[in-house]
Amino acid sequence: MRFTKEHEWVRDQGDGTAFVGISAYAADALGDVVYVELPEGGRVVRQGEAFGVVESVKAASDVYAPIDLEIIEGNPELASDPEAVNAVPEAGAWFVRAKIMNASQLEALMDRDAYEDYLGTL
């Protein structure tokens, strides 16, 4: 699992696809998630491009692609169960499943230890 400075995570499934979500830190900072807006399958997003929105009680936040991705699907469960983002942000509540377009971009992202060090600086 790799992390971005904007608190997204990406999990390489080893078959050319990946799951993407937001970190526990981000979910906690947002507070209760009430709505998630996700892209359609087929959409291509570049690293750093906003591909979705996660809304808490008070505000909406953009979610950014951690690497170049071709979206396969947005998580259909999140429409009916947005609270899953708070409950299992890293273990269960993925936002999108996508094809990895450029695997080398993964290496430049933080692993969990590096991400936790980074959180310590915030």
Add this chain to the structure above:
Amino acid sequence: MSELPLKTTPLNARHVERAARMVPFAGYEMPVQYEGVSAEHRWTRQSAGLFDVSHMGQARLLGEGSIETLEALTALDAGRLKLGRQSYALLLSEDGGILDDWMVSQPDENGFFLVVNAACKDQDFQIISENLKGSAQLEVLTERALLALQGPAAKTVMAEVCPAATELYFMDCGTFDLLGEKVIISRSGYTGEDGFEISISSTNAVKLWDVLLSHEAMKPVGLGARDSLRLEAGMPLYGHEMNETYAPFEAGLGFGVAKTRLERGDVRGQSRHVAQKAGQLERIRVGLKMLSGPPAREGAIILGADGEAIGIVTSGVPSPSLGVSIGMGYVPPAFAATGTALQVEVRGKAHPAEVVSLPFVTTPYHRKPKI
């Protein structure tokens, strides 16, 4: 010059100790949440929440001419506000626009007690000072805290802390002995629940906070839930549902304009209120429910069924009690009937909504039973 430091309420250390998320609000460092907005919201509806609202302005207006002062600035029939009663009042500009909303009460024989919005208090006290009639005096109370205790269990907690206050009915008020001083307690609030608001000295504020929170029915609740609670209760928030461009009747606040005052003909903006009360309205405040899609938020454009822009959302929140996103906004009267199908534009896309009547939830105020 560089940013001014934030003011703090007497309870600040207690919020920080609980690791509340603190945010700047009206120049104060205030707790927006403790354990979470939705959890605090639900707790208030099911048990009892304790709110630190000490950032709000408190003042006494006393002396000969205080009634005239209030009547010069609001549409309150101040002469009819009895001892032991509280009333909602609107500070009006000369053309009848709303400058703030207040609670005005007579808890004892020492003049009127005013509670005003934090963001407006400096302006409000300035306006009052410049418009004092007769020998009326304004005493701004700076060394005081204000705590709100709200929810179905509020009376149970109050029965143990200050039993005499449980005799108060909704919008009654009085002074009571508590922690060695005379506090002002009213049976009112900003959540739609039964509850009390307590004005106490800064010195005893923390002690009162601790005593109230020692009851297992009580939890501290922040400004985030305060907003979702008041919205569910259909209550306006100054700066959102009203500002100086809105007058009371279009804002759905006609109850803040005493019939007797309109009859006397001496209210600021008299002709505007008369016209609006008679139905001459270009816009009117309504409740909204999103039927699908994201929450509607302040500033979102309201569209008619044909997609034409007809109004604006002034507040919006996902409702923890109802499980749907709700809001308030303004539309022309033709679109204001309950059930009217509308759309709200969020991030460039129109989502279906409908007009619903206010309040969104039932409000079990402890009213005096009619014999």
